[in-house]
Each structure stands twice: as C-alpha cells, then as structure tokens.
Amino acid sequence: MNFFFYLAAAIALISTIMAISGRNAIHALLNLIISLLAVSVIFYLLDAPFIAALEVIIYAGAIMVLFIFVTMMLNIGTEKKIEKRWLNPRVWIVPSILAALLLVDFILIINGLQIPEPVDETLNTKQVGISLFSTYVLAVEIAGILLMAGVIGAYHLGSQKKKVTHRFLKK
Amino acid sequence: METCIALIPLIPLLGFLILAVAGGKFDRKTAGYIGAGSVGISLVLALIAGALFLRSLPGVSSYSVSLWEWISAGELRADMSFSLDSLSLVFCIVITFVGFLIHVYSIEFMSGDEGFSRFFAYMNLFVGSMLILVLADNILLLYFGWEGVGLCSYLLIGFWYKEPENGYAARKAFIVTRIGDTAMIIGIFILFVNFRTFHLDELMLQVNDKWSVGSPLAVITAALLLFGALGKSAQLPLQTWLPDAMAGPSPVSALIHAATMVTAGVYLIARCHVLFNLAPVVMTAIAIIGALTLLIAGFSALGQHDLKRILAYSTISQIGYMFLALGVGAWSAAIFHFMIHAFFKALLFLAGGVVILVLKEEHDIFRMGGMKKEMPLIFFTFLAGSASLSALPLVTAGFYSKDPILWYSFSSVTGNFWLWIAAFTGAFLTTLYTFRLVFVVFFGETKLKPSFQPGKLMTVPLAILAFFSIVAGFIELPESFGRFHLFSSLAENTLPAVTVRETGYPETLFQLLSALIVFAGIYLAYLAYYKKPSMSESFEHGRIHRFFESGFGFDRLYDVLLVNPLVWLSAINRNDIFDWLNIGLARLTVLGNRLFSLTQNGKLRWYVMSFTIGIVLILTYMILR
Amino acid sequence: MLTVPIETMLIFAGLLFLIGLVGLLTRRNLIFMLMSIEIMFNSAGLVFIIAGRHWKQADGQVMFIFILAVAAVEVAIGLALLLQVYHHYKTLDADSVGKLKDNNQ
Numbered sequence: 001m002n003f004f005f006y007l008a009a010a011i012a013l014i015s016t017i018m019a020i021s022g023r024n025a026i027h028a029l030l031n032l033i034i035s036l037l038a039v040s041v042i043f044y045l046l047d048a049p050f051i052a053a054l055e056v057i058i059y060a061g062a063i064m065v066l067f068i069f070v071t072m073m074l075n076i077g078t079e080k081k082i083e084k085r086w087l088n089p090r091v092w093i094v095p096s097i098l099a100a101l102l103l104v105d106f107i108l109i110i111n112g113l114q115i116p117e118p119v120d121e122t123l124n125t126k127q128v129g130i131s132l133f134s135t136y137v138l139a140v141e142i143a144g145i146l147l148m149a150g151v152i153g154a155y156h157l158g159s160q161k162k163k164v165t166h167r168f169l170k171k
Numbered sequence: 172m173e174t175c176i177a178l179i180p181l182i183p184l185l186g187f188l189i190l191a192v193a194g195g196k197f198d199r200k201t202a203g204y205i206g207a208g209s210v211g212i213s214l215v216l217a218l219i220a221g222a223l224f225l226r227s228l229p230g231v232s233s234y235s236v237s238l239w240e241w242i243s244a245g246e247l248r249a250d251m252s253f254s255l256d257s258l259s260l261v262f263c264i265v266i267t268f269v270g271f272l273i274h275v276y277s278i279e280f281m282s283g284d285e286g287f288s289r290f291f292a293y294m295n296l297f298v299g300s301m302l303i304l305v306l307a308d309n310i311l312l313l314y315f316g317w318e319g320v321g322l323c324s325y326l327l328i329g330f331w332y333k334e335p336e337n338g339y340a341a342r343k344a345f346i347v348t349r350i351g352d353t354a355m356i357i358g359i360f361i362l363f364v365n366f367r368t369f370h371l372d373e374l375m376l377q378v379n380d381k382w383s384v385g386s387p388l389a390v391i392t393a394a395l396l397l398f399g400a401l402g403k404s405a406q407l408p409l410q411t412w413l414p415d416a417m418a419g420p421s422p423v424s425a426l427i428h429a430a431t432m433v434t435a436g437v438y439l440i441a442r443c444h445v446l447f448n449l450a451p452v453v454m455t456a457i458a459i460i461g462a463l464t465l466l467i468a469g470f471s472a473l474g475q476h477d478l479k480r481i482l483a484y485s486t487i488s489q490i491g492y493m494f495l496a497l498g499v500g501a502w503s504a505a506i507f508h509f510m511i512h513a514f515f516k517a518l519l520f521l522a523g524g525v526v527i528l529v530l531k532e533e534h535d536i537f538r539m540g541g542m543k544k545e546m547p548l549i550f551f552t553f554l555a556g557s558a559s560l561s562a563l564p565l566v567t568a569g570f571y572s573k574d575p576i577l578w579y580s581f582s583s584v585t586g587n588f589w590l591w592i593a594a595f596t597g598a599f600l601t602t603l604y605t606f607r608l609v610f611v612v613f614f615g616e617t618k619l620k621p622s623f624q625p626g627k628l629m630t631v632p633l634a635i636l637a638f639f640s641i642v643a644g645f646i647e648l649p650e651s652f653g654r655f656h657l658f659s660s661l662a663e664n665t666l667p668a669v670t671v672r673e674t675g676y677p678e679t680l681f682q683l684l685s686a687l688i689v690f691a692g693i694y695l696a697y698l699a700y701y702k703k704p705s706m707s708e709s710f711e712h713g714r715i716h717r718f719f720e721s722g723f724g725f726d727r728l729y730d731v732l733l734v735n736p737l738v739w740l741s742a743i744n745r746n747d748i749f750d751w752l753n754i755g756l757a758r759l760t761v762l763g764n765r766l767f768s769l770t771q772n773g774k775l776r777w778y779v780m781s782f783t784i785g786i787v788l789i790l791t792y793m794i795l796r
Numbered sequence: 797m798l799t800v801p802i803e804t805m806l807i808f809a810g811l812l813f814l815i816g817l818v819g820l821l822t823r824r825n826l827i828f829m830l831m832s833i834e835i836m837f838n839s840a841g842l843v844f845i846i847a848g849r850h851w852k853q854a855d856g857q858v859m860f861i862f863i864l865a866v867a868a869v870e871v872a873i874g875l876a877l878l879l880q881v882y883h884h885y886k887t888l889d890a891d892s893v894g895k896l897k898d899n900n901q
Contacts, residue, residue, distance in 0.1 A: 001797060001798045001799070002798065002799055002800050005798060005800050005805075006800075009808050012808075012812065013808075013811060013812065013815070016812060016815045016816070016835055017815055019819075019831060019835070020815060020816070020818065020819030020822075020823065020828065020831070020832055020835070021819075025825070025827050025828070028828065028831065029831070032831055032834070032835070035835070036838065039812075039838060039842060042842070043842075043845055045798050046798065046805075046845050046846060046849045047798075047849055048845050048848070048849065048857055048860075050857070051845060051857050051860050051861075054860075054861070054864060055838075058864055058868065059834075059838065059864070059867075062868070063834065063867065063868060063871050066871055066872070066875060067827065067830070067831065067871070067875070070827070070875045070878065070879065071827060073879070074879070074882050074888070091822050092818075092822055094780075094821075095780075095783075095817070095818045095821035095822050096818060098780075098783050098784065098787060098817075098821070099814040099815075099817055099818045101787050101791075102783070102786065102787055102790070102810075102814055102817070103810065103811070103814055105787065105790040105791060105794060106806075106807065106810040106814075107807060107810075108794050109790065109793075109794065110803050110806050110807060110810070111803060112794070113803075115802055115803075115850070118802075118849075118850050118851070118852070119850075119851055119852045120852075121852040122852070123848070123849070123852045123853070123854060125857075127854040128854045128857045128858060130854075131854035131855065131858050132854075132858050132861065135855075135858075136858050139858075139862060143862055143865040143866075146865065146866065146869055147865055147868070147869055149869070150868070150869030150870075150872050150873055151872070153872075153873050153876070154872040154873055154875075154876040156876075157873065157876035157877055157879075157880055158875075158876040158879055158880075772894060773893075773894025773895055774890070774891055774894045775829070775890045775891075775894070776820070776821055776822075776824070776890065776891070779817075779820050779821055780821055783817060783821065
C-alpha cells in the first residue's frame with residue numbers, strides 16, 4: 001500500500017511541476033489533470049473514496065474542462081515565443097528561493113509538531129454526509145449562496161453584450 | 172424704556188446687516204434711506220430714552236437691560252446687556268444725532284460713488300459699534316464695541332481701496348490703535364483676575380472697596396486702560412494714525428472725529444473714573460499728555476497745507492483738551508467739551524468736505540481762495556464752526572465748553588499753573604490755525620471755481636450743526652455769569668464733581684484773558700494771511716514749517732525706532748526654522764507617499780510575492796521564538 | 797493498510813502547495829496563474845483529508861467539499877474575468893493589465 005502512495009505522490013509532483021513550467025497551455029492542463037488524478041488515488045488510499053470520486057468528477061472533470069474550453073476559445077498556443085521570453089531562468093530564482101525557505105519552515109514545523117497517535121475508529125462516507133447536513137448545514141447553505149453568486153457573476157462578466165462590460169474593465 | 176435702550180444700538184446693526192447682505196439689490200436712493208433711516212430711528216429712540224430718563228431723575232440714575240447671555244464659562248460671564256446712565260445718554264444722543272446728520276449729508280456726498288451701499292453698511296456698523304461701546308454694561312462688551320469701531324475705521328479709511336496709500340493709511344490706523352487695544356485688554360484681564368467679574372458697576376464698586384489710593388495694581392491697571400484710550404483717541408504717543416486717516420471720504424472723517432472712535436478713549440476714562448481716581452499718578456499723566464498733545468497738535472496744524480489734515484490735528488488738540496480736563500478731575504467739563512466738539516468738528520469736516528468736493532478733490536488750502544463769494548452758505552456755517560472751535564467769547568458754544576477746562580486746569584486741586592499755560596497757549600494756537608484756514612480758503616481772490624453748488628441734503632445738516640455749534644453752549648454757563656448748570660447737574664448723576672481749590676484769583680480774570688487771546692489770535696491770522704501775506708511767506712517755506720508739517724517728526728521717529736527694526740527682524744527671519752520644520756514634514760509625507768505607491772503598482776505577482784515574504788518572515792519568527 | 801507516517805504526507809502536501817506558489821510567482825500568463833491557484837487549493841484540501849483520516853473525523857472531508865465549492869466559484873469568476881481581459885487587451889499578460897484605472901481617465 002505504501003508503495004502506491006509513493007508512486008502516486010511522485011507522479012503528482014512531477015506532473016504538477018510540468019504543468020506550471022510548460023509553455024503550451026493545453027499540455028500544461030493535461031499534466032495538471034494527471035496530477036489531480038494522482039491526488040485522487042492518494043485520497044482513495046487515505047480511506048476517502050467519496051472524496052476521490054469528487055476529485056475526479058469535479059476537479060479533473062468539470063473545472064479542468066472549463067479551463068480547456070477557455071484555452072481553446074482564446075486560441076492560445078500561438079504565443080510560445082513570448083512565453084519563452086517570460087520564462088527565462090532569472091524569473092525563477094527569487095520565487096524558488098522563497099519556496100525553498102518556506103519548505104524549510106514547513107519541515108521544521110511539521111517535525112516539531114507533537115501529533116497524537118491515530119484513533120482506532122472507522123470513518124465512512126455516511127458519517128460525512130450526516131456531519132455535512134447536521135453540524136455544517138449552515139455552512140452548506142452559505143456555500144450554496146456562494147455558488148449562486150458565482151453563477152450570476154460569471155454570467156454577468158462572461159456575457160458579451162456590445163460595449164457593455166464590467167465597469168472596472170470598461171474602456 | 173428697556174426696549175428703547177436695546178434697540179438703540181441694534182437698529183443701526185440691522186441696517187448694516189440689510190445693506191451688507193442685500194446692498195447690491197437696492198438702488199442708491201433706497202440704500203441711502205436705509206442707511207440714514209436706521210440711524211435716524213436710533214436717534215428718535217435715544218431721544219425718547221433721554222426724555223424718559225430725565226423724567227425719572229433723580230430717583231433712578233441708571234437703567235439696564237439684559238438681552239441674552241453672551242459668554243458663560245465657569246466664573247467668566249459676560250452678557251449682551253446694556254445700561255443707560257447720564258454719561259452714556261449724552262454719548263448716545265450725540266452719536267446718533269451727529270451720526271444721523273452725517274448720514275443724511277453722505278447721501279448726497281457719496282451719490283457718485285460706486286460703493287454707495289457698501290459705504291452706508293460700514294457707516295451703520297460704525298455707529299452701531301460705537302453705541303454698543305457706550306451702552307455696554309460690562310467691560311468685555313465695551314471692548315467688543317471698541318474693536319468693532321476699530322474695524323470700521325479700518326474699513327472706512329481704506330474705503331477707496333484702489334489707491335494703495337489709502338490702504339496704508341487704513342492699516343496704520345488699525346495697527347497703531349491695536350497697540351493701545353492690546354494694553355487695554357491686558358488691563359481688563361487684570362481687573363477680571365482680581366475681581367472675577369466684567370460688570371462695570373460691580374467692578375467699580377469692588378475697585379473702590381479693595382484697592383487703596385495709589386496701590387500699585389490700581390496704577391498699573393489704570394495705566395494700561397489709559398494706553399488703550401490713548402490709542403483710540405489719538406493722543407501722544409499714539410497720535411500718528413489720525414492725520415493719515417484723512418484718506419477716507421470726508422463724512423467718514425467727520426464721523427471718526429466728531430461722534431465716534433476718537434472720543435471712545437474719553438468715554439473709557441470717564442466710565443472708569445473710580446479706578447482712575449485711585450491712581451493719582453495716572454491722572455497727572457493724563458493731564459500732562461493732554462497738555463502736550465494739544466500743544467504739539469496745535470503747532471502741527473499750523474504747518475499743514477491740506478485742509479483735512481489741519482482739521483485732523485485740530486481734533487487731536489481738542490481731544491487733548493478733553494484729556495486735560497479728565498486729568499484734573501473735571502469730568503463733566505470733558506464730557507461737555509466732547510459734546511460741543513462733536514457739533515462743531517462734524518460741521519467743519521462736512522463743510523470742508525463740500526469745499527473739497529466742489530473743487531474736484533483739491534486739498535491744498537493755498538490753491539483755494541475767495542470761497543466766501545462763491546458759496547456764502549458754506550462760508551457762514553464754516554465760520555460758525557471755526558468760531559466755536561476758537562472759543563469766541565460769549566456767542567459760541569465752544570467758549571462755554573473750553574473755558575471751564577482752562578479754568579479747572581488751574582483751579583482744580585490737581586491743576587497747576589503750567590497746565591493752564593499749556594492750555595492757554597493751545598487756545599491761541601487754535602485760534603491762529605483756525606482763522607488761518609478761514610482767511611486763506613474763504614477770503615482773497617478766487618483761484619478755483621466751484622464746479623457745482625451743494626444741494627439741500629448737504630446744506631441742511633450743515634445749518635443744523637451750525638445752529639448747535641453756536642447755541643448748545645447755553646445749557647451750561649460758568650460760575651461767573653448765569654450759574655446755569657443744566658449739563659453738569661445731569662452728568663454729575665454719574666460722574667463726580669470737580670474739586671476746586673482756593674486760588675485767590677477770580678474766574679472772571681481767566682475768562683477775560685482767554686477772550687483776549689482769542690482776539691489776538693484772530694488778529695494775527697488776519698494780518699498774516701489776509702492783510703499782509705508777506706508776513707507769513709517766510710514761515711510757510713521755512714524749516715520750522717516743515718517740522719510742524721511732519722507732525723513733529725513722530726512718523727519718522729517711529730519708523731526709525733520701531734518699524735525699521737521690525738522689518739529688518741522679519742527679513743532675517745524669513746526662512747525661519749519653523750518653516751524648515753514644516754517643509755520637512757511635507758517632504759517626509761511626499762516621500763512616504765512615493766514609497767507606498769510603489770507597493771500599489773497593479774502587478775499581481777508583486778502582491779503575491781509580498782504575501783509570501785510576509786509568510787516566510789512570520790513562520791521563521793514562530794520557529795525561532 | 798497505509799502506514800506512511802503523517803509527517804511525510806504533510807510534507808508532500810506542502811511540496812504541492814509550494815509548487816503552486818512558485819507557479820503563481822513566476823508565470824505571467826493569467827491561465828497559468830489560475831492553474832497554480834487550483835494546485836494550491838488542492839494541496840490545502842489534501843491536508844484536510846490527511847488530518848481527517850488521522851483522527852477519524854468526518855470534518856476533514858466536509859471541509860474538502862467546501863474547498864471544492866469555493867474553487868469552483870473561483871474558477872468560474874476568474875475565467876470570466878480572464879475572457880473580458882483578453883477581449884479588451886488582446887493579451888493574457890498579468891503585468892500589462894495593472895494600470896488600476898480606466899484608460900479614459
């Protein structure tokens with residue numbers, strides 16, 4: 001079992017790195033999908049099959065497909081030269097150093113944590129569902145309102161009426 | 172009665188308000204009627220109040236009316252309240268009466284001026300402030316009116332503000348009187364700190380109770396108040412602003428000199444006579460200052476060529492007489508002279524104004540002449556004023572008001588021979604310069620033709636004033652003939668009577684002497700300026716004349732002593748350290764602004780970068796802690 | 797049965813987060829920036845799942861579902877904005893839309 005975790009983790013890391021360093025948007029998105037699928041394997045290994053399914057359906061399915069649609073709509077991919085210029089090594093240095101510093105911080109913090117031993121119980125999706133609609137029912141409502149707002153906002157921003165755009169972007 | 176008192180100062184202020192707010196909307200006629208009418212109503216009210224007051228004498232010696240609470244903070248309390256006693260009654264009636272005539276005169280005098288309604292607004296404010304000053308029942312309100320008068324004098328002297336010189340004159344008047352005002356407010360503070368009240372009657376009672384004669388605090392306070400009075404009344408050493416104040420229109424000069432402003436100092440001293448009585452040193456100083464001022468101003472008047480400046484110096488000198496009278500304790504004589512002076516000085520200024528106006532702004536008396544033939548009415552009214560000013564015996568009011576001052580300057584307990592000599596010489600000078608003016612302007616050959624004849628609105632006030640300049644004296648006749656004391660019996664309801672010492676000389680002798688000196692003065696003026704002009708030739712172009720003309724060089728002296736050092740001081744302090752402090756602050760702010768705008772550059776990645784750096788710092792800090 | 801120590805799993809999640817962060821900091825293309833944000837969201841959700849499993853609590857998975865909802869909304873709005881930016885500026889360069897004001901002003 002542990003082997004599968006390390007394998008999935010390695011696939012996820014490699015494909016994520018390729019996703020953020022790639023020049024072609026479509027290729028990067030496909031890499032990202034692989035990464036998400038690998039993470040969903042890890043979710044499965046972590047006894048969360050329902051979440052693994054959601055990861056595949058919503059992240060890899062819905063959200064990434066949205067990305068791919070937009071990328072195709074805008075016909076990006078002809079800007080490889082520009083991307084190359086934008087991605088010269090100097091740009092990477094400072095963020096990488098910062099990230100390395102943060103990583104050191106993370107490792108130090110995680111090693112410093114005194115995590116108690118795992119509890120010997122079982123957890124299944126039924127409990128998640130009950131928790132979601134009892135303890136967190138208010139949060140669910142709020143998430144619903146947020147999604148509604150997102151729908152309306154996306155509709156408003158995305159509608160291509162003549163000359164009518166969001167006032168922040170109005171020319 | 173109470174309503175009357177309250178309305179006396181408020182009506183002119185209302186007039187000011189109407190004219191100031193909506194002055195541009197009225198045509199000239201309406202604005203003039205409002206301006207003159209408000210003072211006219213005030214006059215009627217003052218007369219009604221006076222009549223009621225006289226009827227209630229001797230039972231009630233003062234009325235007061237409180238309108239509203241003006242300032243109230245802890246112990247400090249000053250109300251908007253007025254009180255009327257015989258002293259303020261006299262001032263009120265004179266101010267409104269002379270003020271009204273001047274307003275009527277101004278309707279015609281200013282008819283060609285573009286700032287017509289502005290003029291009347293200022294004049295109304297002037298009269299209103301002066302009435303507040305004399306009616307105030309607490310010293311803070313008095314100071315309020317005092318400053319109001321100062322403000323209006325500034326506005327009116329600089330009325331023709333397009334000429335820079337007028338602006339300078341206005342500023343000079345304001346600054347010089349302000350020096351006195353500062354001393355006066357310090358005096359008021361001392362009074363308040365000691366007695367915890369501003370109310371005048373209460374103050375005077377407490378002063379009398381708690382301070383002994385000649386105590387240092389009393390002397391200092393009296394001296395400070397005196398300094399304030401010197402500034403307003405243009406006495407030595409703060410007299411220099413008055414001759415320059417002639418820059419304003421002639422009715423303004425008349426108002427400043429006759430009815431308001433310069434007499435405020437006299438009023439203040441008379442009002443605070445209890446305090447001044449406790450400071451004999453200051454009283455002596457008042458007498459000496461008065462005597463010196465009347466001499467210096469008399470000599471200076473002799474040296475002037477400008478008609479209005481001659482009259483200005485004569486005002487200074489006449490107020491010097493009033494101060495002399497105050498100084499020797501002849502309170503009611505000073506107030507009586509104030510009243511008579513208001514009549515004849517207003518008359519002289521208004522008549523002089525007519526002459527200047529019809530000769531198209533010609534001020535030099537040696538370019539005038541022969542006005543007697545051209546404008547007989549003006550001549551006779553001017554002559555009446557001049558005679559009254561020179562105190563022509565028996566027939567003029569000036570004689571009845573000035574003669575007691577001469578007499579008391581000798582016979583009062585604090586009077587002496589030298590004060591009398593000064594006053595006596597002053598009387599001679601007065602006659603000399605007055606009739607020099609009369610002979611030069613009205614006799615001789617006509618050098619300039621008047622461009623028009625004055626209308627009724629100008630001549631009627633002149634005639635009324637001339638009438639009063641002659642007959643107003645008969646209400647107070649000296650001891651030697653008549654023993655008629657209408658005025659002083661009224662004034663002595665408020666003011667103490669003069670204490671006379673036994674001199675061994677009869678009053679009649681002094682009256683005879685002053686009569687003689689008047690005639691001598693007239694004769695000398697007749698000789699030197701009419702009969703044999705060659706006599707005055709060498710004087711008019713000599714060095715002494717120049718010295719007199721410059722008003723004894725006080726302006727130059729102050730320039731050297733005060734103005735130039737101050738200008739020098741401010742010049743070297745131009746880039747002072749506090750400026751640098753402020754500029755530095757501004758620069759720092761700009762620098763901070765630049766620095767922080769760098770962070771708001773719209774570059775998303777920059778924002779994320781700063782988040783990340785922040786997170787790194789916080790986490791590292793938490794680990795290392 | 798998975799016996800990987802929890803520290804290792806957390807560090808793996810941290811690495812994913814940092815990769816997303818580096819991507820956000822280096823890329824100028826708005827599409828890649830949005831993708832990086834998604835990666836970071838995902839790694840945060842991963843931490844919740846790991847912790848939820850450790851204590852056998854349902855709350856971790858509940859939180860992941862909320863993160864999913866927020867991420868969905870964020871992507872929808874972000875992409876809509878991105879479309880508008882592209883329509884106006886004909887570019888997806890994040891640095892060239894940083895004027896913070898209208899062009900007409």
